Amino acid sequence: MKKALAILVIVTMAVSAFAMGGKDGAAAAAGEPATIKLGGTWPLGDITGKQGSMAAQQAVDEINAAGGINGHKLELIVIDDEMKADKGASAFEKLITVDKVDMLIGGMASGVALGQIPVLKKYNKVYLATGAASFKVEEALGADANWYFHLHPWDYNQGASYAEGWAAIQEKYPEIQIKKLFLAYEEGAFGKASYDATKVLFGADDRYIIDGAPFKSAALGGGDYAAVLKAAKDFQPDLFLWAGWEADALPLLEQSKAMKFNPGIYLGAPPGWPADFGASSLANNVMLYGMWAPSINDISPVSKKFYDGFVAKFGIEPATYFAPLSYSAVYIAADAIKRAGSTDTEALIKALAATNYDSPLGQTVTFTPSNIIKHQGVKNQKILQWQNGRQEVIWPFDAATAKPVYPFPAW
Amino acid sequence: MANKRNATTIVAILAVVVLLLWRPTVIIYGLQAAGLYATIAIPMGLILGIVHIVNLAHGEFMMLAAYATYMLCQSLGIDPYLAMIPVAIVTSAFGFLVYKLTIRQALKAPELNQLILTFGLGIAITQTMNLFFTSQTRKMSFGYVSASIDIGELSFGVYNFVFVGFAILMVIGLRLYLTKTTAGKAALAVGQNPKGAAIVGIDVDKTYGSVFAIATALVGMMGAVFITRSAVFPTVGSPFTMKSFCLVAMAGIGNIPGILGASVLLGISENFLKAFRSLRGWSDIVFFVLIITVILGRSIKGKKA
Numbered sequence: 225m226k227k228a229l230a231i232l233v234i235v236t237m238a239v240s241a242f243a244m245g246g247k248d249g250a251a252a253a254a255g256e257p258a259t260i261k262l263g264g265t266w267p268l269g270d271i272t273g274k275q276g277s278m279a280a281q282q283a284v285d286e287i288n289a290a291g292g293i294n295g296h297k298l299e300l301i302v303i304d305d306e307m308k309a310d311k312g313a314s315a316f317e318k319l320i321t322v323d324k325v326d327m328l329i330g331g332m333a334s335g336v337a338l339g340q341i342p343v344l345k346k347y348n349k350v351y352l353a354t355g356a357a358s359f360k361v362e363e364a365l366g367a368d369a370n371w372y373f374h375l376h377p378w379d380y381n382q383g384a385s386y387a388e389g390w391a392a393i394q395e396k397y398p399e400i401q402i403k404k405l406f407l408a409y410e411e412g413a414f415g416k417a418s419y420d421a422t423k424v425l426f427g428a429d430d431r432y433i434i435d436g437a438p439f440k441s442a443a444l445g446g447g448d449y450a451a452v453l454k455a456a457k458d459f460q461p462d463l464f465l466w467a468g469w470e471a472d473a474l475p476l477l478e479q480s481k482a483m484k485f486n487p488g489i490y491l492g493a494p495p496g497w498p499a500d501f502g503a504s505s506l507a508n509n510v511m512l513y514g515m516w517a518p519s520i521n522d523i524s525p526v527s528k529k530f531y532d533g534f535v536a537k538f539g540i541e542p543a544t545y546f547a548p549l550s551y552s553a554v555y556i557a558a559d560a561i562k563r564a565g566s567t568d569t570e571a572l573i574k575a576l577a578a579t580n581y582d583s584p585l586g587q588t589v590t591f592t593p594s595n596i597i598k599h600q601g602v603k604n605q606k607i608l609q610w611q612n613g614r615q616e617v618i619w620p621f622d623a624a625t626a627k628p629v630y631p632f633p634a635w
Numbered sequence: 636m637a638n639k640r641n642a643t644t645i646v647a648i649l650a651v652v653v654l655l656l657w658r659p660t661v662i663i664y665g666l667q668a669a670g671l672y673a674t675i676a677i678p679m680g681l682i683l684g685i686v687h688i689v690n691l692a693h694g695e696f697m698m699l700a701a702y703a704t705y706m707l708c709q710s711l712g713i714d715p716y717l718a719m720i721p722v723a724i725v726t727s728a729f730g731f732l733v734y735k736l737t738i739r740q741a742l743k744a745p746e747l748n749q750l751i752l753t754f755g756l757g758i759a760i761t762q763t764m765n766l767f768f769t770s771q772t773r774k775m776s777f778g779y780v781s782a783s784i785d786i787g788e789l790s791f792g793v794y795n796f797v798f799v800g801f802a803i804l805m806v807i808g809l810r811l812y813l814t815k816t817t818a819g820k821a822a823l824a825v826g827q828n829p830k831g832a833a834i835v836g837i838d839v840d841k842t843y844g845s846v847f848a849i850a851t852a853l854v855g856m857m858g859a860v861f862i863t864r865s866a867v868f869p870t871v872g873s874p875f876t877m878k879s880f881c882l883v884a885m886a887g888i889g890n891i892p893g894i895l896g897a898s899v900l901l902g903i904s905e906n907f908l909k910a911f912r913s914l915r916g917w918s919d920i921v922f923f924v925l926i927i928t929v930i931l932g933r934s935i936k937g938k939k940a
Contacts, residue, residue: 443870499773
């Protein structure tokens, strides 16, 4: 009986597989153009990664609804990298060898990207990366990785753009003057790297006096900021910057208020913000770094199209800039494939290198060399400020949606 | 023995006085941290002391309660302190259900199996919440959390002292329950000798179930209060499981007032190191140093006896 059941199962599976193959074969025989496959990895358990994949799918659906690419339908295959390097590497191996994707997109964490680099180097598959800010990834890639296109700014790009932004803001608004800068950073790799980069970029020409201290993030079981805030208060900074996780955002403000710590500029640099952060009265006039905010809809029709489409499709707002970045990646890939007229590696690299895409980030994306790689997309972050529950762009001035409110109001 | 205890008390009082004069924030923030640690660890100590099981899903129960409070407060526009009682009831019912469906089945299993079971429960709860609520953090803002006092040039927050109050109330309440009520006395008897308790007619299973329900109700209450100071996200409870377990181990199994003492020792030690910039990075290690010292000391003492 068991043997008969086993044979039945095997036969059923074989018939199903044949039927599926037959369907593809029938499509090919009928002369239907083959589907162009994009493969991407994101950490789907994390809202930033999840929304990145959702926004990429939104772009794929929009492109298909508009007729596809040169008559070909676009397909997105997503694998969860679980924010683990080994999972990310095996996901790329599968996408390239089993799913036979035409191009890779996506990604978020630098640690995962480092794990994926050996696979990329093995196959030289064209990859449009939306994440990985660490310069270590660029070092691991080397100058020969001409198939690697990096959309997200490197950490040193970000640091340089902050220094440039604050210099420009002080010049345009003379009432804002920054001499002393204090960085409260979470004690992990992210926070420590932010502190090191800040010291190098802001402390280079003695323009700023910099101090900083670590704290244990609430995301890792911490959440007591008294010691770091005491150090900051004693230093009396003009600009107080904290680099941690979104779980630290409101508790830090609450404890700052309790300790009557009132810097001229209160700036947070977490990867995302808690839901409804803007609804808290404490959030008003907090500054932040980022690449995108819904307020950019006011100045960019592409941003508005992305935002409206995302909300209509998923019923929620994009939580971080990774959503518009991933959305952009699909459009940039589709545009390059269209111009190349094929998915041949060399043709695709050439077409991608000539990208000129008006993105929802409120800026045009082109690829130019960075310190090591040849194809770096966005090179700057923006300086924004929470004003009446909205993130407003303060700098760059050509993308500004509001003027800065200064100083940070006393408690 | 009494002289030794008196000497220890005098040294402790002197240390507190010196710290209050020299670095008052060590005592202030140390006690606040101790209150938080103790309120979360005490329910775990109750379960370990009576049911004799290490609940590695302890922090996840608190996280569930925090989410329940958040949803209730958001939908009804009420304060977490008002939501505390309904949330405690729901968490207690959930805890009782979990006990009946899973933990009860593993009570006679090897301890490793019990650990794996509760560890697995913790992961399942975290991942389920991640699925429904995503990893995005949620935080409600309450004006009273920023209440502060100025003494000279020192401004410090006083809100976190509520956790000290809750910890003391928990210790007193549990002591009264365990020594003055029939159910509590039965629980104490079951904790000391389950077989003997069964022989004299105590329903051991029912007692275990009720203790589990009481402990999860307390965790539920603390989950509600927890969201006033902290953000909520699926992994928020995990670090507290480990901290609670270590505090319970430091205090000794079944020693609920001892958890309060261990928390004070830990809170003040951590904040002592945090008061010095060069030593701040060591504040996490002091936790493990204390545990190793206390457990090693107890073992050596036991050997000598």
